[in-house]
Amino acid sequence: xLELIDISKVYRxxxxxxxxxxxxVRAGLLGLLGPNGAGKSSLMRIAATVTRPSxxxxxxxxxxxVARPEPLRAALGYLPQDFGVYPRLxxxxxxxxxxxxxxxxxxxxxxRIDELLHLVNLTEVAGRALGGYSGGMLRRVGIxxxxxxxxxxxxxxxxxxxxxxxxxxxxxxxxNELAADRAVLLSTHIVSDVESVxxxxxxxxxxxxxARGLPEDLLRxxxxxxxxxxxxxxxxxxxxxxxxxxxxxxxxxxxxxRLLASGPPVPDAEAxxxxxxxxxxxxxxxxxxx
Amino acid sequence: xxxxxxxxxxxxxxxxxxxxRRPAYLVVLATAVGLGYLAVPDTDAHWxxxxxxxxxxxxxxxxxGMVTALGAALWLSLGGFYAVRDALARDERTGVGELLxxxxxxxxxxxxxxxxxxxxxxxxxxxxxxxxxxxMQVVRDxxxxxxxVALVAPFLLVTLPVVVLxxxxxxxxxxxxxxxxxxxxxxxxxxxxxxxxxxxxPGIPLGGLGVxxxxxxxxxxxxxxxxxxxxxxxxxxxxxxxxxxxVFDWDGFTPTxxxxxxxxxxxxxxxxxxxLPALWFARxxxxxxxxxxxxxxxxxxxxxxxxxxxxxxxxxAFAGRPRTPVRPGRAGGRLLTGELRIxxxxxxxxxLGLAAITAAGALAPLSGVIRFVLPLAWLWPxxxxxxxxxxxxxxxxxxxxxxxxxxxxRTIAEGLAGVCVAALAGLAPLARLLVAGDWPGxxxxxxxxxxxxxxxxxxxxxxxxxxxxxxxYLPLWYVTANGLPFLDFMGACRIDGALAGPSPLLFLASAxxxxxxxxxxxxxxxAAS
Numbered sequence: 001x002l003e004l005i006d007i008s009k010v011y012r013x014x015x016x017x018x019x020x021x022x023x024x025v026r027a028g029l030l031g032l033l034g035p036n037g038a039g040k041s042s043l044m045r046i047a048a049t050v051t052r053p054s055x056x057x058x059x060x061x062x063x064x065x066v067a068r069p070e071p072l073r074a075a076l077g078y079l080p081q082d083f084g085v086y087p088r089l090x091x092x093x094x095x096x097x098x099x100x101x102x103x104x105x106x107x108x109x110x111x112r113i114d115e116l117l118h119l120v121n122l123t124e125v126a127g128r129a130l131g132g133y134s135g136g137m138l139r140r141v142g143i144x145x146x147x148x149x150x151x152x153x154x155x156x157x158x159x160x161x162x163x164x165x166x167x168x169x170x171x172x173x174x175x176n177e178l179a180a181d182r183a184v185l186l187s188t189h190i191v192s193d194v195e196s197v198x199x200x201x202x203x204x205x206x207x208x209x210x211a212r213g214l215p216e217d218l219l220r221x222x223x224x225x226x227x228x229x230x231x232x233x234x235x236x237x238x239x240x241x242x243x244x245x246x247x248x249x250x251x252x253x254x255x256x257x258r259l260l261a262s263g264p265p266v267p268d269a270e271a272x273x274x275x276x277x278x279x280x281x282x283x284x285x286x287x288x289x290x
Numbered sequence: 291x292x293x294x295x296x297x298x299x300x301x302x303x304x305x306x307x308x309x310x311r312r313p314a315y316l317v318v319l320a321t322a323v324g325l326g327y328l329a330v331p332d333t334d335a336h337w338x339x340x341x342x343x344x345x346x347x348x349x350x351x352x353x354x355g356m357v358t359a360l361g362a363a364l365w366l367s368l369g370g371f372y373a374v375r376d377a378l379a380r381d382e383r384t385g386v387g388e389l390l391x392x393x394x395x396x397x398x399x400x401x402x403x404x405x406x407x408x409x410x411x412x413x414x415x416x417x418x419x420x421x422x423x424x425x426m427q428v429v430r431d432x433x434x435x436x437x438x439v440a441l442v443a444p445f446l447l448v449t450l451p452v453v454v455l456x457x458x459x460x461x462x463x464x465x466x467x468x469x470x471x472x473x474x475x476x477x478x479x480x481x482x483x484x485x486x487x488x489x490x491x492p493g494i495p496l497g498g499l500g501v502x503x504x505x506x507x508x509x510x511x512x513x514x515x516x517x518x519x520x521x522x523x524x525x526x527x528x529x530x531x532x533x534x535x536x537v538f539d540w541d542g543f544t545p546t547x548x549x550x551x552x553x554x555x556x557x558x559x560x561x562x563x564x565x566l567p568a569l570w571f572a573r574x575x576x577x578x579x580x581x582x583x584x585x586x587x588x589x590x591x592x593x594x595x596x597x598x599x600x601x602x603x604x605x606x607a608f609a610g611r612p613r614t615p616v617r618p619g620r621a622g623g624r625l626l627t628g629e630l631r632i633x634x635x636x637x638x639x640x641x642l643g644l645a646a647i648t649a650a651g652a653l654a655p656l657s658g659v660i661r662f663v664l665p666l667a668w669l670w671p672x673x674x675x676x677x678x679x680x681x682x683x684x685x686x687x688x689x690x691x692x693x694x695x696x697x698x699x700r701t702i703a704e705g706l707a708g709v710c711v712a713a714l715a716g717l718a719p720l721a722r723l724l725v726a727g728d729w730p731g732x733x734x735x736x737x738x739x740x741x742x743x744x745x746x747x748x749x750x751x752x753x754x755x756x757x758x759x760x761x762x763y764l765p766l767w768y769v770t771a772n773g774l775p776f777l778d779f780m781g782a783c784r785i786d787g788a789l790a791g792p793s794p795l796l797f798l799a800s801a802x803x804x805x806x807x808x809x810x811x812x813x814x815x816x817a818a819s
Contacts, residue, residue: 048692049692049693050689050692050693050819051819052816052817052819070695070696073693073695074618074695076693078690078693080689082686082689083686083687083689084685084689084690085685085686085687086632086685088632088636089632089635093628093631096624096628097624097625097628097632098691098694099621099624100621100624100625100627101621101625101628101694101695101696101699101700102621102694103618103621103695103696104617104619104621105616105619105621106619106621108614108615108617108619109624111614112612112614112616115612119608119610119612120608121608142690143608145690148616149616150612150615167608171608173608174608174610174611177610178611
């Protein structure tokens with residue numbers, strides 16, 4: 001459906017943000033993980049036709065979306081990481097304006113906006129000026145605008161930041177439901193956001209695609225390398241210095257560390273089932289070490 | 291004490307560096323070079339910045355320095371004000387203000403640092419102007435000897451105190467809620483006019499712009515050389531001259547103690563003004579700013595930290611996917627409505643003012659409507675027009691809209707919304723012109739109604755800021771409102787009832803060109819992104 005082929009992006013001043021990334025986005029939810037500065041947002045902006053790649057091609061259903069972005073834009077729902085609103089407009093007016101900018105029929109737009117306002121739980125405040133909305137409410141307005149059309153490609157960049165825990169869970173479920181019949185590209189640095197919903201995961205680090213596969217493929221890369229060990233607090237530092245620690249929990253017996261090691265780090269270390277966060281940290285750490 | 295001063299200095303310098311590293315700063319410096327060039331025109335040029343009677347001074351260091359410094363004081367007190375009047379707004383937009391507000395930094399200290407940042411920006415322009423003056427003296431080659439002291443002293447004596455006061459006023463205007471927006475720009479334009487006109491008068495407190503003594507000295511030298519000049523025959527500001535001015539020699543002037551005290555007091559007034567807003571400045575507290583706890587206008591919705599620890603609420607958000615199918619359809623009318631909402635929403639006083647202007651347009655004699663009401667009607671929406679082309683960037687909505695289809699349709703709708711505002715504001719004058727059968731007036735009205743919004747759209751699109759249009763339109767409007775016909779875009783200047791200005795066709799033709807310029811700017815930006 002959407003193909004990003006050998007994408008590189010070099011910003012003015014020579015900063016290289018992406019370096020030869022190739023990625024095919026098909027129906028389903030593709031979770032794009034990566035540390036801050038990995039190039040995720042640049043890739044999302046390129047996929048959303050907001051930025052042009054310095055080199056490489058973006059193909060949408062066989063046509064060049066860099067040269068002719070309109071077909072992709074018509075089929076696209078995009079929620080950027082950082083966006084603004086017109087503070088004097090109400091949520092309903094703002095969405096109505098954006099629906100007109102999308103070229104949606106008036107009657108359809110009205111019904112759809114009502115439905116979306118209900119979906120994002122803003123119906124009761126839909127008549128209030130956006131200038132008085134909190135950050136979380138504005139993010140929900142952003143989510144609503146990304147669903148104004150019935151997008152065949154939905155690109156969402158850090159969409160759950162600012163949402164409360166229950167909203168995050170519900171939103172992840174919504175994305176999962178939407179991904180049944182369209183391509184959803186979800187970028188985040190919060191592993192738990194993609195762990196439960198992504199059918200496909202890509203890891204970006206240093207502007208390069210460093211891993212791509214099903215969650216179980218990524219988990220396989222750290223199989224047998226994840227350990228948990230409880231040590232007195234004063235011994236924790238030496239373990240932390242020598243291993244990649246993915247979690248630290250304070251318990252009555254000392255600190256419980258979850259760490260990655262090719263063999264047991266201490267004699268009484270307990271092998272545990274790896275999680276996606278372990279795999280992600282291992283991949284990113286491996287890239288950083290190179 | 292010394293540590294506090296050092297901290298202030300670092301804050302001010304950081305502020306200055308942040309501004310100096312923006313592309314807009316290069317434009318500011320380039321403008322300074324342009325102003326320096328205009329101040330010292332070629333012998334054959336038909337424009338002049340300053341004349342004393344029918345004379346100008348020989349371009350030696352003293353005269354070149356003084357004429358450029360006087361011009362700089364004149365221009366930087368206007369353009370410089372607009373250039374630096376973003377110090378607090380930028381901190382609010384970027385969120386830096388909130389960080390500083392949570393630091394131990396005192397409000398007065400913060401204001402002082404911002405003021406010094408303003409001063410540094412304007413002083414750098416003064417420095418560039420002084421450098422340009424030196425280059426122009428060499429280029430014009432009317433005097434071979436360069437006297438650095440005579441060249442630079444006018445900038446220190448005349449220009450610097452004025453820009454220091456301008457820096458303080460710019461900061462002050464940002465702290466007054468009513469003046470923080472575009473209204474502050476308009477108010478400053480008229481305040482500047484009054485200050486400049488009054489500031490050139492003899493006997494003005496603190497020496498005003500600092501013009502009087504140097505010009506008196508020039509007049510004395512001119513008379514001593516047998517020239518003819520009367521007491522008030524002097525002009526400062528770009529004027530057109532049919533014939534080139536004659537040249538006299540000016541040896542420079544020695545400022546009196548009173549003059550020096552006046553200049554120092556001007557600086558002192560600025561310094562006293564700076565901490566004053568600490569009494570009411572809200573220190574980026576949204577509770578004191580008004581408008582609730584929402585995101586400040588212009589601040590983009592950036593991801594906040596996930597509320598992991600927050601108590602779960604019984605939210606019903608995101609329960610199920612939207613089901614209504616959507617089909618494409620005609621949306622031009624709704625797009626225009628949306629753009630009109632964005633332009634016109636808010637400001638009860640604005641609507642009341644518009645109603646008053648409309649009433650005046652309906653009731654005043656036709657000559658008064660043409661000469662006064664129509665210019666006023668097309669000054670009133672300046673703050674609305676200045677949003678054209680710039681608001682989506684200033685509010686951060688562009689990050690959403692850039693991924694939307696058919697961007698040119700939105701630009702056209704935006705321009706049309708601007709035309710609707712012009713029509714709304716000028717409705718009563720148009721009706722009067724139609725009733726009176728003043729067809730040339732109607733044509734001029736149409737030209738203006740298309741030209742002004744198109745100019746706003748083009749400048750807003752180019753600069754992504756509301757300020758460029760405000761800075762250019764105000765002088766353009768002022769020239770016409772003062773009865774100078776050569777740029778009359780609305781048909782307000784008449785000679786025996788006939789249009790005295792350029793043909794309305796000129797403005798009617800300019801409008802589509804400006805629209806095309808806006809579209810081309812967007813297309814070029816998109817291609818270069």
